[in-house]
Amino acid sequence: MRQQKIRKSVMNQRRERYKRNAKKRIILGITIIIVIIVCGVAAKIKFESDQEKLYTKAEVVEDSIVTNEPNTEDKTDNSDLDNSGYIPLEKDPNAEDAITISNITNKLNKNQIKYPVRTDGKKIAYLTFDDGPSTTNTPKVLDILKENGIKATFMIMGKNAESSEESKELLKRTVKEGHAIGNHTYSHNTHYLYPNRVISPTNFIGDVDKCDKTLKSILGKDFTTRVIRFPGGYWSWDGRTEIRPILDEKGYASIDWDALSKDAEGKPNKTAKELLDISKQTLNALGPNADSVVFLMHDTYGKEETVKSLQSIIDMFKERGFEFKTIK
Numbered sequence: 001m002r003q004q005k006i007r008k009s010v011m012n013q014r015r016e017r018y019k020r021n022a023k024k025r026i027i028l029g030i031t032i033i034i035v036i037i038v039c040g041v042a043a044k045i046k047f048e049s050d051q052e053k054l055y056t057k058a059e060v061v062e063d064s065i066v067t068n069e070p071n072t073e074d075k076t077d078n079s080d081l082d083n084s085g086y087i088p089l090e091k092d093p094n095a096e097d098a099i100t101i102s103n104i105t106n107k108l109n110k111n112q113i114k115y116p117v118r119t120d121g122k123k124i125a126y127l128t129f130d131d132g133p134s135t136t137n138t139p140k141v142l143d144i145l146k147e148n149g150i151k152a153t154f155m156i157m158g159k160n161a162e163s164s165e166e167s168k169e170l171l172k173r174t175v176k177e178g179h180a181i182g183n184h185t186y187s188h189n190t191h192y193l194y195p196n197r198v199i200s201p202t203n204f205i206g207d208v209d210k211c212d213k214t215l216k217s218i219l220g221k222d223f224t225t226r227v228i229r230f231p232g233g234y235w236s237w238d239g240r241t242e243i244r245p246i247l248d249e250k251g252y253a254s255i256d257w258d259a260l261s262k263d264a265e266g267k268p269n270k271t272a273k274e275l276l277d278i279s280k281q282t283l284n285a286l287g288p289n290a291d292s293v294v295f296l297m298h299d300t301y302g303k304e305e306t307v308k309s310l311q312s313i314i315d316m317f318k319e320r321g322f323e324f325k326t327i328k
Helices: 002-054 098-109 138-148 165-176 201-219 240-250 272-284 304-319
Strands: 124-132 153-156 180-183 292-298
Touching: 098 292, 124 138, 138 165, 138 304, 165 180, 165 201, 180 201, 201 240, 272 292, 272 304, 292 304
Parallel strands: 124 153, 124 292, 153 180
Antiparallel strands: none
């Protein structure tokens, strides 16, 4: 009987210890969860604060665009990637960050910030060409850029890219010569992408994905780009609040423009001189402090006058002290 009482007492003590330890474990677990949540919230707040600083008016060094320098500490070997040799942002001395450029361009267009927006004292022009490749004009554009030692950003329309073997080879040549590639949707069908002038998230993202698959089928399965351009421009359509979270989730940077030659709007069949005159007007409209300019042109079929105007437009930027970069 005495032994039974002793065993019972021992069992009771063990149960009490277990209960106390269980409570401690629960309290410890809750504490750890709270610490993780607090740290996560703090990190998110800091990240958003840092991003907001980066994209506000450049009055101090930390608040403006800085030139992207290749990360010499990055030892990752990209030679085994199946992407036709497309150079990633961190290894490309001719490229600047698409997310930064997107935010700066959007805030400039909404008059939330004003020039200058750079910290390095440079003036940078980002030449962009939409709707290619075309077998008639893209080769000539590439020749002119090569002669000038300039890299540009080509916003590729999927259906044009896969339209012929020559088009596919032109896309590979564009990458080989160090230019940046953006996704300009597969179809460029504004009625399908924006029914009743409202962005359809399903149609738009589906078309972007189709273009992405086309680019991968030509350049290689490892090819990727964060750069997209809405046909007609992001700000031309309603429904932006619905598409924005999707773009952010997928890591896309929507790139509009600051100046253009209007080779695809207004009076049709403009001459090269008219395109140059308009280019000067739209650049002048940005003011004397403009130091970061995304410039829109087209290299698709029927844009022969754009090709003829290109050297003069390049000279226009050079005369005003601009250098040239791509967007990745």
